[in-house]
Amino acid sequence: MDALDVARWQFGVTTVYHFLFVPLTIGLSVLVAILQTMWHRTGNERYLKLTKFYGKLFLINFAMGVVTGIVQEFQFGMNWSDYSRFVGDIFGAPLAIEALVAFFLESTFIGLWIFGWDRLPKRLHLAAIWAAAIGTNLSAYFILAANSFMQNPVGYRINPDSGRAELTDFVAVLTNKVALVTFPHTLAGSFLVAGSLVVTVGLWHVMRNRGSADTGAYRFATKFGSWVVLISSTLVLLTGDIQGKIMTEVQPMKMAAAEGLYTTESPASFSVLTVGSLDGSREVFALKIPYLLSFLGTGDPNGTVQGINDLQAQYATQYGPGNYAPIIPVTYWSFRFMIGFGLAAAAIALLVLWSQRKGRTPTSRWLLRAGLAMPVLPLLANSFGWIFTEMGRQPWIVFGEMLTRNGVSRTVSLTEVLTSFTAFTLIYATLAVIEFKLLLRYAKAGVPDLTPEPEPTDDDTERPLAFAY
Incomplete structure (x- = not known):
């Protein structure tokens, strides 16, 4: 074992771990915006309850995704300095735009959405969550554009003096054929994850809290999430087919x-x-x-x-x-696990819809158990998809231009990489427990009570900002 092996393991573990939060954030931001739009258009209180309910789960996951994403940039500078030096001129533009435009857009408007309940006009408050959702999806595009350069380098030249890749056509980088198909494929996979979570939570409440005042809201959530899963799984297959043809061409x-x-x-x-x-x-x-x-x-x-x-x-x-x-067994089986877990989630969604046909209430314990496992399936599908994407590119870190072994930091020792790897793994394990407990706690709590609070006696302008949950 050497520093290269550990650096690769560390990057793989932290990347897969970070991506457990990303698809849920991307998909749930749009689904929450859709639910709030339905409330805005109809005035139906159940849509408002579902907006606040799933909005809370979205915020928990968003915060955790931000925290885990910071480590990715840290690793580039610490463990992969030669790689960072090689692609820095290329990655600088899309990642800077992602940080300055997309991330600031989503973080700013998420703040307005959190604290703007009953303070902002309804239309402006609705626009805030849509702006946050658009920012989240834009952020994904710029990051995928950078990653697609690693799969299919375009819009660059190699400086013969410095040996670095230099940007010559930024539009070519943003319109890389790999990025153009990877983006919709990733979005479809994200909606598959988000829809599965909506189904799981709704199904649990439908079957455990029968006859409650909010059963109608949970039944709608279960059907809504199931349709999202079925539509997104279809889109995953369609975009995956296009992606396969481009992959055959360029890799x-x-x-x-x-x-x-x-x-x-x-x-x-x-x-x-x-x-x-x-x-x-x-x-x-x-x-x-x-x-x-x-x-x-x-x-x-x-x-x-x-x-x-x-x-x-x-x-x-x-x-x-x-x-x-590449390592053939890893590439071969990750490709099949990616497809298999995604199809399994779609099959469960179809069963959930069938179990609620004509107003029926599902009663099967096996369906409930399958429903509880449902969010894990597309998460595994997404994870194996990225393992396939990155491991299938090996031994290249930038296809055709730089081998992975040439991108590792030369001055970082095995002990230093092992120390950071161990520290991040322990931190991530702690964060995973916190994330799971928070999601479980608030998912079990159910939709919020919308009974109006007593009117304050002091001037409303002096009230401190507070979460509306």
């Missing part, structure tokens, strides 16, 4: 590794299950669907998909001696 080794495809095939079959040799150089057993991989990768059932061994020989000639294949 053919990643697609070959995802399918355990060792030799070039035309037409290529989709692997349901592949067992490879111990050295990862050939296929031992495979269960396949003919023509499907060619269609997924190229759009043509008879299209050609390059294999791992042929690409390895090509890259060795192009970039020099070395192993240019």
